[in-house]
Amino acid sequence: MKLSKAKLNHYLKSLPAPLVGIDEVGRGCLAGPVYAAAVCFKSEIDIKKYKDSKAVDEITRRKLSESVQRNHHTAIGIATVDEIDQFNILQATFIAMRRAVEQLAEQVDLKNATLLIDGRDKIPKFDRYNQLAIIEGDDKVRLISAASLVAKVARDQFMTDLAAQFVNYGFERHKGYATQFHRDQIQKFGPSEWHRQTFAGVREYC
Incomplete structure (x- = not known):
């Protein structure tokens, strides 16, 4: 769905x-x-402050993520590197989303819930819920903005922690994205166990 924000x-x-x-x-x-977050608001607290995680700096992103988790129902789902390589990144993303919703359902009664999903695709094989896929939803819908903040901060922290164990790749700098530095380090040192072996830029060196 693509409508004006209002x-x-x-x-x-x-x-x-x-x-x-x-x-x-x-x-x-x-x-x-790949990380996914699911958020259900409990009140009006701080809602108007929430923005797409890409639209704010790291310090602001952390503060807003803390606000979301402190004031609202939140859950995170994760799909592993092995699942990404086995099922492909799109299917792994859906796995992470399902896991996030299933964890949220332990906190909130989601019997009649409507899932608002950023992007073009609904979650397949998840017919128990009403779903609405919203293009640019992370910018247009505060609930999705809140989810983007929680997911981004959690994954960034994971990759920063991982950098201490795998010092050759600079995970704390790029969080696993395909920067030129990251590509150069893969070529120089070969992939780590945390690299996606089916992805171009990695599979050539496996």
Whole structure:
């Protein structure tokens, strides 16, 4: 669905509650898992502050993510590097999203929930929920913005921690994305166990 922000948010008010925002991070990386977050607001606290994680700096992103987790229902789902290589990145992204929703369902009654998903695709084999895929949803819908913040901060921290064990790749700098530095380090040292062996830029050196 692609509507103006105002028309979209007016339409969302007509959907069955609760509403759940879902977004992923790490889909385009050469290394590391893919993360998805699911968020359900509990109140109006700080909602107007939430923005797409790509639109704010790291310090602001961390503060906003902390606010989301402190004031609202949140859950994170992860798909591993092995799952990415086995099923492909799109299917692994759906796996992470399902896991996030399933964890959120332990906190909130999602019986009549509507899932608001960033992007063009609904989650397949998940017919128990109403779903709405929203193009540029992370910019237009606060719930999805909140999910993008939580997922981004969590995955960035994971990759930063991973850098201490795999010092040759600079994970703390690029978080696994395909920067020229990262590509050069893969070529120089070969892939680590955290690199996606089916991805161009990695598989050539496996």
